[in-house]
Amino acid sequence: MEPSPHFPCLSHQIASPSAARNCPSDPYNPPEQQAEHLSFASGEPSGVDWAPLLLPRPTQEGEDEAGREKERSSRRTRKVVSRPRFAFRTRSANDVLDDGYRWRKYGQKAVKNSMYPSYYRCTHHTCNVKKQVQRMTEDTSIVVTTYEGVHNHPCEKLMEALSPLLKQVQLLAPVMGML
DNA sequence: CGACTTTGACCAGCGC
DNA sequence: GCGCTGGTCAAAGTCG
Secondary structure, eight states: OOOOTTSTTHHHHHHOHHHHTOOTTOTTSOGGGOOEEEEEOOSSOTTOOOHHHHSOOOOOHHHHHHHHHHHHHTTTOTTTSOOOEEEEEEEOSOSSOOOSSOEEEEEEOOOSSSSOOEEEEEOSTTOOOEEEEEEOSSOTTEEEEEEESOOSSOOHHHHHHHHHHHHHHHHHHHHHHHO
């Protein structure tokens, strides 16, 4: 997968968990968050096709709005909507991995098999991606992050980092054309 | 003052 | 049918 703006570091994790252990070039994986990528706990059988989960989904305005409206009307009809989900475990002091996106916490609740999972939503107004962050009871240094849905917008931090480069490319483009 | 977190209440799904 | 559980809402509080 291309260094997707949608999952800057997570893409490594999905594509190659072992490679993900060392991604020093990844600006979205600061030292304190260069977590030990332990394994995947997707709830799916192994051999799951990750591609559709990670590739940018083409903008489908109608479907998106309809989906939101559907969700609004049936406020708590959870577990009915089937959305791409994937989870992974990391060993990190930080609960929240800095994946380049901005998240808003909308809930935290004591549940049985995890002490206090936190619920986050992407703050982008058109994006409906959620993630759940919880620490494992057996080993509290391990954080389980579950993503639900796919971002339909570029990663803000990545775009921020790339914008000077893009400007340079734009400036150089005419010059290159002359050569 | 806007963005974000906290936290108690609410409610639907599920198992018994 | 009932109670438990997990996910979400929303008001209030906090922070920069």
